[in-house]
Amino acid sequence: MDAILSFLFVDVDEEFQSIAPNTQSLVTITEEGGVAVVAGVPGRLEPGSILGVPVIIAPSESQRPRLVTQRTIQNALVMHIGEYKQGGDFLEAEGAEPTPEAQAAPVAGTGGTPVPTPVPKRPAIITLAVRPQEAVMLVWANEQQVPITLALRSAADRLAGEEPTQAVSLEYIVANYQISRPARLEYALEPRITGVRSINAMLFNEGLVSYINVTPAQFEQMLNQNR
Secondary structure, eight states: OEEEEEEEEOOBOTTTOOBSSOEEOOEEEOTTSOEEEOOOEESEEESOOTTSSOEEEOOSSOOOOEEEEEEOSOSOEEEEEEEOOGGGOOSOOTTOOOOOOOOOOBOTTTTTOBOOOOOOOOOEEEEEEOOHHHHHHHHHHHHTTOOEEEEOOOTGGGGSOOOOOOOBOHHHHHHHTTOOOOOOOSOOOSSOOOOOOOEEEEEEETTEEEEEEEOHHHHHHHHHHHO
């Protein structure tokens, strides 16, 4: 199993550790000799302009993060997949008897019909055998809420030589897959399309799994409804 991580990079001020650009405040000297500070404007100061005086160029929107994806942990051994086992014993001895399920007791006034006891949902987990430093890295990625994608590998592939990978960014995609920027034309299609991203959401309906395409906002709403 390989772990692939995706990162969003932004530029920050090294001292403030805040996202660029900084807020520029103009300081002027009044006729009385005092100091006046004009309200701050986000942007950068350009020393020269067509007017012959410095100007502040402000951004039209907040800074866009830059996405980079790279494979990190390689050939991790999958120890367990599924629900968390009581006691944490993932490697059960052969012939071990399964834990008996709780039996529902008849409830008075229901004609002796057993009413099943609701069982709380247990988290689905995957347990990987990794090196200590790799475990620390995974904890850091989890604390930073970095998206982690697991790529399944053949058990025989663990003995093969490692194939190095390159970090993938927009620059890498454009350079390696012959993607050209579209020309600006005097015509376009109607209706206009402003987004192409969608999420394959997995819906559970009495054990039946179906896939639908939803927007990220709709997917977030579905998660909140199921919590």
